[in-house]
Amino acid sequence: MLKDAGMMALASLALAMPLVGFQTVDRGAGIVLDTRFGAMFYAVAVIFVGRLLLLLIEAGHASLIQAATVALSAAWLINVAFHLYPITWPALGWLTWIVASVLAIRAWIVQRRATRPAAGYTDGVEKLGALVARIGPYLGGIAVAFAFTMPFMPFADQRMVDLGILVLTYIMLGWGLNVVVGLAGLLDLGYVAFYAVGAYSYAILSIHFDLNFWQTLPLAGAMAALFGVLLGFPVLRLRGDYLAIVTLGFGEMIRLILLNWDDLTNGPKGIGSIPRPSFFGMQFTAAPREGVTAFHEFFNLDFAPIHRIIHLYYIILFLALLTNWFTLRIRKMPIGRAWEALREDETACRALGINPTNTKLTAFAIGAMFGGFAGSFFATRQGFISPESFNFIESAIILAIVVLGGMGSQIGVVVASILLIGGPEWFRDLEAYRMLAFGGLMVAIMIWRPQGLLSHREPTIKLGPSPGARSA
Amino acid sequence: MNAAGMSAVPLLRVEHLTMRFGGLVAVDDVSFDAADRQITAIIGPNGAGKTTVFNCLTGFYKPTVGRLMLSPAVGSEFLLERMEGYRIGQRARVARTFQNIRLFPRMSVLENLLVAQHNKLMRASGFTLLGLFGAPVYRKAEGKAVELARYWLDRIGLTARADEDAGNMPYGDQRRLEIARAMCTEPHLLCLDEPAAGLNPRESAELNDLLKFIRDEHRIGVLLIEHDMSVVMKISDHVVVLDYGRKISDGTPERVRNDPAVIRAYLGEEENEALPPEVEADLRQGA
Structure with a gap:
């Protein structure tokens, strides 16, 4: 000893x-x-x-x-x-x-x-996951209701709503990446590339073609999906660690292209004065241009900058809920089950006649599309983007959210986003020790919840009670 | 050469199949037929090339030489050696199981059986678009797919545990579930790689019944690799014996059982007990 x-x-x-x-x-x-x-x-x-x-x-x-x-x-x-x-x-x-x-x-x-017996521990983790899955609909309902009313709560000042927007952006990114990592089991370390593609597509399209937010959003998403397929093709044969390294490289490539393609992206100086989204054509400015109604004028309110922020908040809430609805639905589709089957055993999938190429590419494309939507939102919220916003640490944070939340768990992503994005904000009082506290929290989660906070998988379909019950 | 009287074109005709890995010849000029509605067994000592034949048939390997022709009773013929791996399952409908079970362990038993019906459901869901918005077409197709899954679950006795993770099933159930999953692809030819490995005698007997049921009721061809002679001799209609990558015997179980070449391959030649003279000389020098 x-x-x-x-x-x-x-x-x-x-x-x-x-x-x-x-x-x-x-x-x-x-x-x-x-x-x-x-x-x-x-x-x-x-x-x-x-x-x-x-x-x-x-x-x-x-x-x-x-x-x-x-x-x-x-x-x-x-x-x-x-x-x-x-x-x-x-x-x-x-x-x-x-x-x-x-x-x-x-x-x-x-x-x-x-x-206590040693086995009790993992059982406990599984039980918590199962419990959350069972009360999930209610929990989700409460969370959504809270998210909808949050901007009007007494404690919701500008900083709080801003933080809400940030957390929701990462929740959306987490849900998007969950398709690739959680469902299809493709470890993607370069997810931020699609976020960047979405943001730059949005910025360039909205500035040069004078399209509004809702017109540009699908285009930016489609652009990101296209890049998802482009990344997908060369990496189809790779699995696990090798895939992770290549996607990491892809993320860096996109960042370097953005940095060096001066004509299109304005290089390190970034793109500024990206149009803000309007509310049915109404702008959130104190003094609108000639012929344009401002939001506060139309609703007869005093001008307040928080209106714009609350509007942004609801946009990202809508986008995040759309992502959630989509991923929950697609999980129950044949393609969703094929993704999960591919994660479990690619060889068996091949033997069952599932085309692994198409299946993987759709996972990359759909994950990338949501990354692109989030990127568009980021561009319009900031009004200014530069390659600096899209470095590796962003990919790492998004992946950390998915992994910490428990792969494939939608609520887990929410909890992990609040911890990881909200956490450092709350720890701000600790000043220099902020990142230390944050790191400590991460280590603690890895020790006590190595499978992620909520790791429990509900079957996508259950066998009905008896064959007679179904009217066929 | 073939066991029972059969129609002119067998379900599967393997001609001059050869598979080389670098200098190693794993399968050497093997030809045999497998008939529809029959169980054909491929047997042979370890390393005889049985699994390699399977991997060629199911597209995991591209044969170096040879022709693999599948002629289903209805529909067109397929030259399997020319098809891309997954298409053999999708188009030619050759289903297989694996020596070391390959289920989707963290998906439920029912989901395993639905993944097997992927291509059918994919079309029904309008490649996801219709399904996403809950179109009735898709809901009906999914209901039918569940019914097919339920049929096989009843057959293998796993209906009560359909919603549990496949990985939590006992070993014998996993073996049968893998067969059920292969059957859910509605194949023309079912290839089973050592389905009785690791089963106890009772489970082995259940497996025999299941395979006979598949042959007789579903009227498809079954090709199986097996070490367990009790399984092979009881249920096979036709046996092909491989040794060192070559076919050494082919015929009914009785014929193969009494073939001197087979006995030699399994039990060894008596002359072999005497060492070659030069080896004996070496040994004497060393002593």
Whole structure:
């Protein structure tokens, strides 16, 4: 046990030496290397003790450790509260406290595992998924009702509605990608490419051809779908990791093309003054052009910028619900079942006479189409787009939403979007530690819900009660 | 050469089938016929090339040499060696199962059977467009597809578990479900790759009944690869024996059972017990 902990400490020493042990300090005349061996040894010591205690927990001394950590935390809190013992380095205390709480949680898990059979855990995950699937329609109804009324809630200020728009955009993207990743099982790391194609198609078409939002939207979607097919063709034979790498490359290619095709995309400067969507021809401006009615004039309201934002909110809500309706429906169609079958076993599909080429291409095209719709919306909301908005991290976030939500789960995507997109906004108060908290949340989900938050699959069709019941 | 008296053109005629992988000849100039409404078994020791024959028939491999002609009782003839893999299932209606079961484990039993009817349903749903808006045409077609699935579920005794994941079924049920799934494609020829592998005697007997039912009631040709001689001898109408990629015997089960070439291939030649002289010389030197 001591040996194990010692090895761990040695390994952490090797890591901590360059990372913690040295610090570059700017001293006017240039950067100087400073040493921080104290901090380094402290880190190593914490790891040594922590590992030792973890091993003790595994060896069956869980309650002992629990008591010790509780006592330690209590001592620490009392010390802070009454200033009994002066602390020279506050971070040291916090670190101890974090280590103690990690140990306490671990001890609790070990104890719980001892009292319950191990299989109970995965059952629990499945049960939660099944429960959500059962109450899904109600839950969905409540969520939709909330989404519809949200802009008129007392707490809904401009920032809140803006956040709602952002979250809904990602929900829509998540639902779109779910077709490709969740249903067809094609790992796509370049989904943002279709988002970009949609946005640029929208911007270029609406500026050069003077089309309005609802005219441009289907064109932009069709354009993105076309790119989906273009990507689909070369990658048809690839599976798993190889497919992921190629789609990643495709995403980068689109971004680089946008960056370098100056004549069409205006390069890194981006495209600005993209027309805003109007409400049945009415604009959301304080002083409309000659011959155009403004929204606030028509409805006899005072001009407020939030009207425009609420309008955008309802557009994206409509688009997202359309995506949801479509994906829920198509899952029950032969093509949807073929996608899932293809995910399960391509060889068997081939033997059953299913054309894998067409089936995969439709999945890519439909997923890309929704990405394109979302991209159009993004363009019209921002009024300005540049290649910077479409880098790899966007693809990663959308994929993370799908995976965290539980592949193929529609409600899972909603929950994951709220966590992943709303989360960093709520953690804003934590300032520099915002991303740390975010990362911690992700790690926690991966530990406790490796299959995603809600991973449960309902059959697309159920066998009726008896053959006599059906009038044939 | 063929077992029973049959019409001039057999359902499947394999002529001079040869499959080479680089220098390895897996199947070497094999010719045989498989008749409609009969069970034809392909047997042979491990590595004899049985599965390779299947893979050529079902389009997973393109044969190096040879002709594979399927002549269904109704409709046109198909030259399988010229068809793209999935089209053999779609057009020529040759269905197959796999040695290691290949169901869609995370889809329900019923869904497995509906995926098998994909092409039919795809047309009925107007390639998804009609189906998306719930057109009655599609709903009727889906109802019919469910009825066909229910028919096979009743036959294999899985009706009560139709809505459970296929992957949760016991092994024997999965084997039969895979056969039911292949039958849902309404094939002219059903190819089964070791359907009795891993089954206990009772399940094996149930399988025999199922295969006979398919032959007699659905009047299609069945081609099967099998190691289990109790299955082969009981239900086959015609047996083809392969060894080292060549056909060594072909005929009724009785004939094949007594063929010296078959006995040699399965039990080994008695002369083989004596080592070749040069090997013996090497051994003596080494000792």
